[in-house]
Amino acid sequence: MTATSPLPDVRPVIAIHGGAGTLSRAAISGQQVEDYQQALRDILHAASAVLARGGSAVDAVCLAVRMLEDCPLFNAGHGAVFTADETHELDAAVMEGTGLAAGAVAGVSRIRHPIDAARAVMRHGQHVLMAGAGAEAMAREAGLSMVEPDHFSTDARRQQLRAARARQAGAVLDHDGAAAMGASGTLPAPPLAEDSKMGTVGAVALDAWGHLAAATSTGGMTNKRPGRVGDSPLIGAGTYADDRSAAVSCTGHGEAFIRVAAAHDVCARMAYGGASLQAAAEAVVHRALPAVGGTGGLIAVDRLGNVCLPFNTEGMYRGLARPGSAPETFIFR
Ligand code: ASP
Numbered sequence: 001m002t003a004t005s006p007l008p009d010v011r012p013v014i015a016i017h018g019g020a021g022t023l024s025r026a027a028i029s030g031q032q033v034e035d036y037q038q039a040l041r042d043i044l045h046a047a048s049a050v051l052a053r054g055g056s057a058v059d060a061v062c063l064a065v066r067m068l069e070d071c072p073l074f075n076a077g078h079g080a081v082f083t084a085d086e087t088h089e090l091d092a093a094v095m096e097g098t099g100l101a102a103g104a105v106a107g108v109s110r111i112r113h114p115i116d117a118a119r120a121v122m123r124h125g126q127h128v129l130m131a132g133a134g135a136e137a138m139a140r141e142a143g144l145s146m147v148e149p150d151h152f153s154t155d156a157r158r159q160q161l162r163a164a165r166a167r168q169a170g171a172v173l174d175h176d177g178a179a180a181m182g183a184s185g186t187l188p189a190p191p192l193a194e195d196s197k198m199g200t201v202g203a204v205a206l207d208a209w210g211h212l213a214a215a216t217s218t219g220g221m222t223n224k225r226p227g228r229v230g231d232s233p234l235i236g237a238g239t240y241a242d243d244r245s246a247a248v249s250c251t252g253h254g255e256a257f258i259r260v261a262a263a264h265d266v267c268a269r270m271a272y273g274g275a276s277l278q279a280a281a282e283a284v285v286h287r288a289l290p291a292v293g294g295t296g297g298l299i300a301v302d303r304l305g306n307v308c309l310p311f312n313t314e315g316m317y318r319g320l321a322r323p324g325s326a327p328e329t330f331i332f333r
């Protein structure tokens with residue numbers, strides 16, 4: 001059922017993440033921690049203002065993810081990690097809890113804001129997931145901002161790829177890669193180790209109308225094989241929203257999140273088993289994922305405005321904001 005006026009007992013809220021991973025606490029300065037926290041706070045501020053004005057959850061999560069895509073600190077959009085071929089292949093998805101509308105793009109390298117393309121797929125309604133050149137053609141037709149692939153490149157990510165290659169690592173999670181860079185002394189290490197950090201970004205929100213939405217965007221994993229698609233753009237794996245249960249956005253080793261259908265599993269435990277948001281989210285992150293070797297975390301909000309931000313790594317860039325209250329941000333446990 002669609003609400004036609006704001007529901008009096010609903011407390012809107014938005015939560016965001018910027019990836020999870022191992023820590024390089026020893027190597028980080030207070031300034032670096034502050035840079036990450038400030039970026040998260042600015043984004044929460046802007047997105048919670050959308051909710052405060054009575055805007056929709058989907059508008060709030062798309063704005064948050066767009067801003068995270070533009071911020072080079074995070075592995076999505078500008079600042080995305082490199083594939084083994086030193087290219088970028090970006091994935092994104094968005095889902096509305098009302099009517100289960102969803103859209104996603106995979107393996108794109110010319111759309112400035114992949115989350116906008118995911119939303120265009122959702123709005124168009126004919127398909128749910130578009131990949132590669134076809135997704136880019138659709139984005140062009142929708143009038144989205146297109147860029148050359150090197151728009152996404154940064155020196156830090158190039159060094160991260162080299163560090164991964166030097167260690168002959170397979171595909172590595174973004175925030176674990178950077179710790180390796182810090183350790184090798186080539187760059188100052190950010191708070192989470194960039195080689196093992198899952199660098200995806202995401203947002204989940206509940207609006208004043210009682211509707212939920214989730215959005216996720218990523219460059220994937222450093223040194224991934226070209227053509228590899230992770231969990232982020234897969235509805236039910238890295239992204240899911242259902243007004244009857246919760247909105248969920250994941251970050252971590254995508255293959256494991258795909259195998260356990262992580263985002264949908266949170267909603268299913270609530271819908272079928274009557275689990276609370278916290279019990280459902282923690283069961284997925286601390287039991288279902290570790291059972292298949294999955295590391296990472298997720299952010300989730302339910303239809304009552306409860307928020308849960310669990311992870312099984314040492315840290316996850318994360319935060320939440322409710323209109324009228326100051327944003328809260330966290331990196332470590
Ligand atoms: N889940 C993403 C993927 O596997 C990576 C990440 O979260 O950093 O593509």
